[in-house]
Amino acid sequence: MPTQADMANPETTAIIVTYHPALDVLGQLVGRLKNQVKAILIVDNGSDEDIAAWNKAQGLAADHVIALNENVGIAAAQNAGIEWAKQQGASHVLLMDQDSLPAHDMVAELHAALIDKPAAASAGPRYMDSRQKNPPPFLQIRNWRLFRHRCETGCDVLPVDYLIASGCLIPMPVLEQVGDMRDDLFIDYVDIEWGLRAGHHGFQSYGVCSAHMEHSLGEAPIEFRGRKIPLHSPLRHYYHFRNAVLLYRTGWVPFQWKCVDAWRLLLKYGFYTLYAKPRRQHFMKMTQGLLHGIMGKAGKH
Structure with missing residues (x-):
């Protein structure tokens, strides 16, 4: 469990994972985090851009850049960042996507929610x-x-099964007990799996209504009957469907969660087959993901 000292004097490292980022947005993200955390780390997942050189040229720069030689996936990149944060003596890590923009008080609000x-x-x-x-x-x-x-209300702190990775504040003692991100998932369901695993270890994740962040989920959404449905690329749909099935094959994952999520996955399969363009590519990648999940195939596709 996190100690009272950890909660009273948080030493937070922000971990930003990048892959071909929009550099102007990345610069804004670093600027918004600069006064909210002790250290900012960029873990670059094999981008064509020289992120380390770009960072050195910035007026407000990240404290360190880890440049990976290839795209090893979101989970492995996050784990590399977590290991660096441990070496720096961080009490918490804050996971961030490259296109998220936190409010000026987001980190303070997340810490405040964890105090009691x-x-x-996580929060x-x-x-x-x-x-x-x-x-x-x-x-x-x-x-x-x-x-x-x-x-x-703006002050609600709500129990949840999991949180999206971006903006997620995790105490380091929790990571030491629950473990790192599952890197064989590569991308998609990584945050869900970790949240469920934390719950399996007796921890509870929380959504904090007073903490705000701008974040773009996927590509341009599909408009359907007055709603906007998130859309990802066919390749992301491969990982989404494969990794969902891999979690259904995992023994400790609650059976109730598997049933509810599997029903939602079936609805997504039908919806995206009919409405996501190009339909054939989405259908083929989703189907391939399902088959590979049933076969137990993991890792980079």
Whole structure:
């Protein structure tokens, strides 16, 4: 469990994973984090751009850059960052995507939410995608149904099954007990698997309504009957469907969660087959992902 000293005097390292980033947005992200954390680390996942050289030229620069020679996946890159943060004596890590922009007080709000929750696995912000009409809700499965927590007040701290990785604040003692991110998933369901594993170890994740972040989820959404449905590339759909099935094959994952998520996956399979363009590519990649998941195939595709 995190100690009182950790909570009172947090030494937070922000870990930004990049892959062909928009450098102007990355610069904004570093600038917004500069006064909120002790250290900023960029882990570059094999981008063509020389991120280390770019960083050195910035007025507000990250404290360190780890340049990986190839794209090893989001989980392995996060794990490399977590290991560096451990070596620096960090009490917490803050995981960030390259295209997320935290509010000026986001990290402080996340820390405040953790103070009286010694069994907290992590805390994450309410994020806004400018292409969506409303902030996505926090998710939790209850009584064999998906429950969508919406922030009724700005000070709500809501229990959830998992959080998206970007903006997720994790105490280092929790990582030491729960373990790092599962790198054979490569991308997609990495944050879900870790959140469920933390719950399996007796920890609880929380969504913090007073912590805010701008974040773009996937590509341009599909407009359907007045709703905007998130859309990813065919390759991301491969990982999404494969990794979902890999989690269904994992013994400790709650059976109730498997059933509810599998039903949602079936609905996604039908919806994206009909409405995601190019339809054939999405259908083929989703189907291939399902088959590879059933076969137990993991790693980079």
